[in-house]
């Protein structure tokens with residue numbers, strides 16, 4: 001069985017900027033995979049190479065065994081990509097947009113599937129509305145619908161929930177989860193790490209064009225057991241300045257503080273004591289994907 005996606009030694013340079021620096025990994029059929037990384041890490045460039053829109057300087061990418069350069073049409077037929085930007089023709093209605101996209105793939109009698117997609121993405125009421133009259137969130141739903149119109153076995157979503165409301169997130173993820181259960185391979189990039197944590201079973205982390213972590217979600221979480229956070233309620237003043245770069249969140253007198261190692265707990269408590277603050281309540285949290293991500297990036301920043 002071919003891999004759903006394979007990247008082999010992908011390099012891409014924009015002028016002097018090395019956007020992708022030897023990216024190499026595979027994704028198996030049926031996986032729900034997250035591609036994570038800070039802004040500018042190279043995620044969109046990698047996806048664009050997968051869609052055959054950007055040519056790598058070297059290396060090769062395949063979708064379901066088809067090289068995206070030498071077998072562009074077959075590779076393209078096997079993947080549906082939801083782009084980050086909203087690209088559409090403002091004069092078409094939603095249904096016309098989807099019919100047009102079906103035509104691009106040579107699909108004539110695609111009505112039933114189009115209706116199913118519209119229903120699953122909560123777009124039935126908007127089917128005959130012109131694209132330009134839709135809200136941003138509705139346009140994003142159409143971008144998703146467009147990527148699914150040819151029933152691709154591999155579905156890639158580049159930050160599909162950036163700036164969209166809770167309802168669309170729920171609708172979208174319910175639909176995508178059902179497609180994954182039916183065997184579709186899903187690849188997702190997102191800055192909402194709690195989404196990746198709930199949905200994905202394997203994760204790659206990209207930093208400055210290199211894969212710096214690649215493992216199952218469970219392994220990544222268990223490897224970082226030592227990275228915890230301290231939840232603490234304080235009275236008598238604000239958090240000491242020396243702890244500000246450790247602060248994850250603050251609500252009233254409740255602080256969540258990142259601990260990079262168990263030993264850091266003693267130091268944090270000492271800082272609080274020296275500042276003359278009183279501890280009202282405290283507890284430790286297990287790491288979540290966000291903490292694992294931050295710790296992984298910091299480790300590599302320190303080595304860079």
Ligand SMILES: Nc1ncnc2c1ncn2[C@@H]1O[C@H](COP(=O)(O)OP(=O)(O)OP(=O)(O)O)[C@@H](O)[C@H]1O
Nearest residue numbers: 014015017019037038039040041042043044045046
């Ligand atoms: N066409 C281009 N010309 C020049 N530089 C580019 C081009 N496309 C991307 N880059 C640069 O390549 C790097 C990787 O960009 P890319 O969009 O792939 O990152 P990303 O991980 O998707 O970021 P984000 O999370 O912000 O979407 C960035 O530094 C970006 O500025």
